[in-house]
Amino acid sequence: MTNDLLIARVAGERFALAAIEVQSVIALGEIVPVPLAPSPVVGLATQRSRTLTVIDVALALELPPAGPTARFAVVVELDGVGYALAVEAVENVIPALGELRAPKVKLSPGRARSAMGMVDTSVGTVLQVDLTRLVGGAEQKAA
């Protein structure tokens, strides 16, 4: 089984997502804000006739919010709901060179909550994040 990873840049840092979970990558257009929605939900965007809930990945990882610098989004689907994960850039889809392993350093709480582990790739060792935990970030915090 090829273990392809999508490498995205968030707040200047590389993160990996399992490519198999990614439906598409879109350029973010207008984001319609959702008043009083919990972080990291920043609004709604559309992909043709589909409405996507926009998650600011930087916020989800408790990094400085990307705001308007997030021009791209990784489209994923969880429990039938489409999400657009806003990131600074999407770099590539590359195979993982090896297994996931526990991080050697202590991660910041925001990263630790979503992290699956470190993985080696041709662009270096990156942190692979879990989609469900990334998207449900604020909910877990509240619970």
Next chain:
Amino acid sequence: MDDLITEFIAETREMLQALERGLVAWEREPGDRERLSEIFRFVHTVKGNCGFFDLPRLEALAHAAEDALGEVRAGKRVIGRGLVDAVLAVLDRIGEMVEGIAAREDISGGDDSDLIARLAERDSEPVAVQPVQAPVKAATAREPFRSVRLPTSLVDRVMSGVSDMILVRNELERQLRHSDGDPALLANFGRLSSLLSEMQAAMARVRMQPIGTLLDSYQRMVRDLAAELGKDILVEIESGQVELDREMIELLRDPLLHVIRNAIDHGFETPAERQATGKRPQGRLMLSARQTGNEIRIAILDDGRGIDAAQVVAQAIERGVVTAEQAARMEPGQQLMLICEPGLSTAREVTAISGRGVGMDVVRASIERIGGKLRIASTPGEGTRFLLDVPLTLSIVPAITVEVGGQVFALPRSYVREIVRNGHDVEVEPIGGVRHVRVRSELYPCLGLGAIFGLACQSESDRQVLVMVKMIDGSVFALCVDDIADHCDLVIRPVAPQVINTGLYVGVAQLNDGRPALMLDLVGVSQLGGIASDKQARLVSEPAAQADARELVMMIVFAGLDGIRRAVPLDSVERLIEVPVSEIGQGNPAHIVFEGAIVPLHGLAVQPTGESIDVVVLAHQGRRLAFATAGAVDTAGIDLATVTVETGRRLALLDGQSIELLELDRLHAVQPTCRLPGDDAWTNAFLRPLVESAGYRVVDQSNFADLEIRLDADRTDSLVIGNDGLAVAKDDTVALRAALRLASQRRAS
């Protein structure tokens, strides 16, 4: 050949389904020629097709039915109960056989001679005499209804494809508008555009089905089951134009079926039992569907014997479902819901129809699985109500879209009572920290959507629009927005759980320009704005407790000058004003001048200390009165169930303390006063009783009086009644009475 058979099966099914609705009505009124012709055409078509396909058994059956009905149509035979039953049995048998063919079973083996013999039997007692009319031509058969079955996933794909095309169309339209397009190109684009709109409208209907179709389909089952159990039940169906997703309808079919069967089996009494308890012998089963904002409510109401909550509880305790203490703490609605616990059945005896306790738990589970809610309310002896609330997911909601701070939101139109432009007809006043607006002399709490959502309003406040929102409990509040964008039907799609969990949104819709618009949950919004009454809050959080929800009335709460807390219903409050003490007119009662009119002022038992006092101006039955307060005016929901008059005053409980409810009737009834022209014998003996019988209290010259009677300056034998100079001869009793009455009326108005 296979294709033809498939088409025959589909057509026969469709026709049978269409007939189903008419059958029960036909049975009640066998003289209905229209229905008779419909059934005749059906058996005729079946017969014709069978010959073609070599299905002798089906053909013989259809032929016998056609013969019997043909005789009826020709007026040679009257319809009786036996014939009706036989025809219904034939239709059932045809249906079975068609399903058999569809499943590729061999159906040639059966025997239908029993049915054919029943058709041939003449009824001994005809139920209705068929009026002889010219036979209707059978050739008027309608175009057969054709249908295909498609996987819903395919339908979904086509639908989203159409939506995408519409979006591209809109984008293209914008671009064309900005260019000096070739007229021929524009014309073609226009055609393409309208074709797309038509296609979109057609596609929107594809997944939808009127819920009436589902409810109608139970008619026959009710009839058969009721007949079997010796009960007489009339079914009433009220489904309006409610449409539901086809898939949702299929998911509801079995749970509803079970609830209805239960009602017929356990709920309804036999005609004899009903009569013994003073009810009409015929039971009524009401099936209704209604769209209430963010959900579809399906109600199944019967007027049968009801469910005895005590019995349910006793059984639940016996089976170990709950402990006695748990049961004692439960609300009546929750106690009834115990019938949905596995293994609990309320039936006194297990019957073949239901009553094995394997139903209601499954019903509740299937409704909850589709995100719905089941509630039960019942009054022993009077009947039971099953309420199913099904979410609007995928349903089309008539909506109003509003703009706030450059963003568009949608509201379900069913909540919107009216739309008012904030202008000279609308006054804004703060009461108890909440902004209120007065629209046509009614006072409503007002929420600024922009303020709640932290969005800057773009319009000047006097250009804003008030959407008057009527909640399910009947209370109304004003939602202040920048502008109304559109009236439209929106397809509401589910939105991410994080967004739903805010409690402010029910879903998201896509507008014509492709932008998403959130549909507001108005209950959540009003709670966030701090104006939802407790009643609404309970409706949302604890539906089970709704059955005995307290009756809360929104009231203005204030302390009087005497320190006593008082309350008066919000809808009778006209204004809160500040009045300088120097401007209070003395008397009993005192008065103030408000908007150019004299308004009696109550609550001055203690003299005010400051330079001015706060006064609530109330309107009651078309009359105004004012009440002095010591400030600190607030609003609160008062539970009318706590009201008592035992102490001579109307007191209610608020936050565990007593509060006096103003009795506007009694305040009004304070006797008006009258000043008489003198103290002579005629006045005391004659005029005074007249004035007193007209409801006035006579006061002496030093006092203020509502009415003043004086002698006419010009003629001593005349009196002037009131300030408007109505002169009446002293000895004309009839005229005097009339003048007094007129004066009271003027005062009242």
